Amino acid sequence: MIRNFKLIIEYDGCAYHGWQRQKTDRSIQGEIEKAASKMTNQPITITASGRTDAGVHAFGQTANFKCDTKITPEGFRSGLNCLLDDDIVICACDEVDDDFHARFNVKSKIYRYNILNRQLPEAINRQYQWHVRKKLDLESMRAAIKHIIGPHDFKAFENTGSPRPHTTRTIFNASLIEHKHGKIIFEIEADGFLRFMVRNITGTLVDVGLGKITPKRFNEILLSLDRDQASATAPPQGLFLVEVKY
Amino acid sequence: MIRNFKLIIEYDGCAYHGWQRQKTDRSIQGEIEKAASKMTNQPITITASGRTDAGVHAFGQTANFKCDTKITPEGFRSGLNCLLDDDIVICACDEVDDDFHARFNVKSKIYRYNILNRQLPEAINRQYQWHVRKKLDLESMRAAIKHIIGPHDFKAFENTGSPRPHTTRTIFNASLIEHKHGKIIFEIEADGFLRFMVRNITGTLVDVGLGKITPKRFNEILLSLDRDQASATAPPQGLFLVEVKY
Numbered sequence: 001m002i003r004n005f006k007l008i009i010e011y012d013g014c015a016y017h018g019w020q021r022q023k024t025d026r027s028i029q030g031e032i033e034k035a036a037s038k039m040t041n042q043p044i045t046i047t048a049s050g051r052t053d054a055g056v057h058a059f060g061q062t063a064n065f066k067c068d069t070k071i072t073p074e075g076f077r078s079g080l081n082c083l084l085d086d087d088i089v090i091c092a093c094d095e096v097d098d099d100f101h102a103r104f105n106v107k108s109k110i111y112r113y114n115i116l117n118r119q120l121p122e123a124i125n126r127q128y129q130w131h132v133r134k135k136l137d138l139e140s141m142r143a144a145i146k147h148i149i150g151p152h153d154f155k156a157f158e159n160t161g162s163p164r165p166h167t168t169r170t171i172f173n174a175s176l177i178e179h180k181h182g183k184i185i186f187e188i189e190a191d192g193f194l195r196f197m198v199r200n201i202t203g204t205l206v207d208v209g210l211g212k213i214t215p216k217r218f219n220e221i222l223l224s225l226d227r228d229q230a231s232a233t234a235p236p237q238g239l240f241l242v243e244v245k246y
Numbered sequence: 247m248i249r250n251f252k253l254i255i256e257y258d259g260c261a262y263h264g265w266q267r268q269k270t271d272r273s274i275q276g277e278i279e280k281a282a283s284k285m286t287n288q289p290i291t292i293t294a295s296g297r298t299d300a301g302v303h304a305f306g307q308t309a310n311f312k313c314d315t316k317i318t319p320e321g322f323r324s325g326l327n328c329l330l331d332d333d334i335v336i337c338a339c340d341e342v343d344d345d346f347h348a349r350f351n352v353k354s355k356i357y358r359y360n361i362l363n364r365q366l367p368e369a370i371n372r373q374y375q376w377h378v379r380k381k382l383d384l385e386s387m388r389a390a391i392k393h394i395i396g397p398h399d400f401k402a403f404e405n406t407g408s409p410r411p412h413t414t415r416t417i418f419n420a421s422l423i424e425h426k427h428g429k430i431i432f433e434i435e436a437d438g439f440l441r442f443m444v445r446n447i448t449g450t451l452v453d454v455g456l457g458k459i460t461p462k463r464f465n466e467i468l469l470s471l472d473r474d475q476a477s478a479t480a481p482p483q484g485l486f487l488v489e490v491k492y
Contacts (some may be wrong), residue, residue, distance in 0.1 A: 010368065010369040010370060011369045012369045012370050012372070057369075057370060059370065081367070086367060086369065086372050087369050087372065088369055089366065089367050089368065089369040091366060120335065120337060121327070121332060121335050122256065122335065123256040123257050123258045123303075123332065123333050123334055123335040124256060124258050124303060124305065124374065124486075125371075126258070126332050126333065128370065240370075
């Protein structure tokens with residue numbers, strides 16, 4: 001009998017060419033499929049909630065795969081963790097209804113972007129954040145963030161190389177929280193994200209924080225639907241896929 | 247005029263063969279000496295508060311070097327950070343009295359050891375902690391820790407390969423703090439440490455937490471002065487040199 005398994009996956013993206021299976025480069029999907037195929041002696045295809053790009057991390061990427069097997073969910077969880085390198089961890093495996101689809105059934109996704117905002121960089125955790133040396137004006141950034149809440153066409157923040165037919169997404173929540181020692185966390189929840197969308201929003205928000213762009217101008221960029229008006233893409237290592245809701 | 251410079255250094259030890267300069271392998275000392283020599287056009291020797299072993303990290307390693315130069319302390323700080331890879335950060339550089347010596351003048355050092363105590367490993371931050379799957383009994387570990395406070399001969403916790411003439415050290419503070427999600431921090435301050443001492447104490451403490459050794463037996467091991475009676479050395483990646491006091 002074909003069974004459907006749901007995985008919750010944490011990974012450190014540093015060593016991978018993103019989620020998606022590649023011909024030669026190592027990818028998260030490729031590594032998990034290889035391990036699951038080895039466990040089941042059959043080719044396994046894993047579907048994630050969406051791709052993450054090269055160098056991006058996840059606490060709660062969610063995926064599913066179908067398979068005719070007697071292996072239990074707990075058997076998959078511990079077996080995959082044994083086979084995978086320690087920068088990919090299967091946090092949970094559950095058997096789910098046949099119609100569960102990790103991408104089509106997504107209600108919302110939460111991403112987090114870590115910024116270190118101080119003069120001095122960090123050696124420890126440098127691979128999990130973007131170091132921005134100049135002092136950011138968080139109030140201006142928060143004023144800009146208000147403009148993206150709700151449904152909007154986010155074409156201005158989409159990577160030009162991979163256009164989607166529909167570029168309207170709904171942002172449910174977005175917040176900027178300041179922690180000790182210059183650590184700033186930008187968190188954003190939406191029904192979906194275009195390619196590079198969080199990193200393009202973050203890059204443009206940081207330019208607001210640096211005073212290069214006003215919050216009003218940030219809104220004009222959003223409304224322009226023109227990628228060329230937005231700022232450079234923030235680097236991948238600060239970005240985490242935190243949670244996928246169904 | 248020969249001037250004396252004090253450095254406070256943060257590093258991620260993952261990619262290095264420890265602090266000490268090596269003939270072929272990359273070391274923290276070797277990298278900083280190379281950078282400082284390049285800046286000053288003269289061979290520079292850097293003295294640290296003590297070595298850290300391969301894979302051990304530091305938030306506040308302290309070192310000094312002497313040099314006839316017109317470069318300012320701030321010039322060294324920013325110049326060295328430009329030349330060094332981003333897993334070594336010079337947090338501070340100050341000009342100090344000629345008689346300041348980073349090793350001889352140490353009053354105390356603080357080390358921290360991070361344990362992740364839960365069934366599930368972490369992908370993010372795995373390189374900064376020791377994953378111990380079975381539940382640790384922290385009260386037993388705390389009862390054991392009481393035996394090491396004060397001056398003791400720590401020969402039982404010294405690496406057998408590198409004996410010191412005097413093996414008595416004084417522990418000023420030692421604590422075990424439990425944080426959320428199974429994160430346990432063992433912190434220890436002493437006037438000095440023998441080679442592998444923190445990792446050997448940690449390895450033996452974890453065996454107390456696992457119920458393999460009683461707190462009373464832990465004390466007997468300490469008093470035995472016999473390394474063979476103590477447990478295996480805890481892995482390096484959980485260990486951080488936090489601060490050196492003068």
